[in-house]
Amino acid sequence: MAAEGVRVEQRHGKARVRVGRVWRQGGDGSHHFVEWNVSISLLSHCLSSYHRDDNSDIVATDTMKNTVYVKAKECGDRLSVEEFAILLGNHFSSFYPQVYTAIVNIIEKPWERVCIDGKPHLHGFKLGSENHTVEATVQKSGALTLTSGVAGLALLKTTQSGFEKFVRDKYTILPDTRERMLATEMNASWRYSYESVASIPKKELYFSEKFMEVKKVLMDTFFGPPETGVYSPSVQRTLYLMGSAVLRRFPDVASIHLKMPNIHFLPVNLSTKENPSMVKFKDDVYLPTDEPHGSIEATLSRITSKM
Numbered sequence: 001m002a003a004e005g006v007r008v009e010q011r012h013g014k015a016r017v018r019v020g021r022v023w024r025q026g027g028d029g030s031h032h033f034v035e036w037n038v039s040i041s042l043l044s045h046c047l048s049s050y051h052r053d054d055n056s057d058i059v060a061t062d063t064m065k066n067t068v069y070v071k072a073k074e075c076g077d078r079l080s081v082e083e084f085a086i087l088l089g090n091h092f093s094s095f096y097p098q099v100y101t102a103i104v105n106i107i108e109k110p111w112e113r114v115c116i117d118g119k120p121h122l123h124g125f126k127l128g129s130e131n132h133t134v135e136a137t138v139q140k141s142g143a144l145t146l147t148s149g150v151a152g153l154a155l156l157k158t159t160q161s162g163f164e165k166f167v168r169d170k171y172t173i174l175p176d177t178r179e180r181m182l183a184t185e186m187n188a189s190w191r192y193s194y195e196s197v198a199s200i201p202k203k204e205l206y207f208s209e210k211f212m213e214v215k216k217v218l219m220d221t222f223f224g225p226p227e228t229g230v231y232s233p234s235v236q237r238t239l240y241l242m243g244s245a246v247l248r249r250f251p252d253v254a255s256i257h258l259k260m261p262n263i264h265f266l267p268v269n270l271s272t273k274e275n276p277s278m279v280k281f282k283d284d285v286y287l288p289t290d291e292p293h294g295s296i297e298a299t300l301s302r303i304t305s306k307m
């Protein structure tokens with residue numbers, strides 16, 4: 001809507017609502033625990049608050065924050081972070097007449113059950129490394145887009161990687177190689193094909209299981225078999241193989257975005273006039289670097305033939 005010749009596109013929400021939830025229902029006395037960082041963004045008809053001093057249509061962001069805790073409390077049974085995001089999105093878009101779209105982002109921290117003397121601890125957890133992310137967009141109609149992801153998955157292999165026959169011009173100094181380290185800190189996100197809240201699988205913890213399986217396919221493809229590995233001719237090629245393996249394996253994944261920075265480990269060579277080979281690089285001593293790094297990303301989806 002335009003007033004006074006000014007168009008307003010707006011949304012409002014609450015960012016970084018942190019919640020921990022324990023479920024103590026295990027028959028064996030075991031506890032389950034999640035830690036979520038929830039961000040909510042609502043698209044709603046509340047232009048009068050921008051145009052005039054009229055807040056009568058605003059859902060207070062403080063109320064959104066409270067709702068996260070109320071809904072966490074109400075979830076008496078364990079649920080996946082995806083289900084919680086959809087539950088919140090569904091609530092906001094259906095409870096308030098003026099809200100037409102709710103976008104819920106959640107980051108789940110990787111708390112993992114510890115093993116003591118080889119035995120899973122009933123209530124002890126340690127923090128792993130990569131986060132589980134989700135974005136659920138829920139429309140008032142019940143239409144859904146659901147994207148899950150893994151953030152900060154650091155992977156490295158010490159061989160079976162090279163880079164050769166690239167563009168060579170007067171600015172190029174990088175030599176061709178068939179022997180280098182390959183390291184990345186990957187962010188991957190994949191969109192599920194479920195298009196409505198009603199159509200998501202009812203199976204308990206379905207998306208938690210999928211998350212583990214997708215991560216496994218990504219890692220298996222990056223590393224190859226344990227004894228032999230698999231040769232990577234470029235980050236681009238490895239990224240493509242990882243993403244297409246996920247599309248092949250999971251019919252309900254419609255597309256996947258992979259962001260794979262190429263984190264460089266530079267060969268170390270040190271010399272003085274007196275000692276020209278103080279340290280001579282023989283694929284052994286490296287200088288790890290954060291910056292600059294290569295940045296390589298792509299989105300893969302199936303080509304559907306229009307027959």
Ligand SMILES: O=c1[nH]c(=O)c2[nH]c(=O)[nH]c2[nH]1
Binds near residue numbers: 163174233234235236
């Ligand atoms: O796998 C790689 N892809 C590149 O695009 C690139 N560019 C570069 O300098 N090294 C590499 N390695």
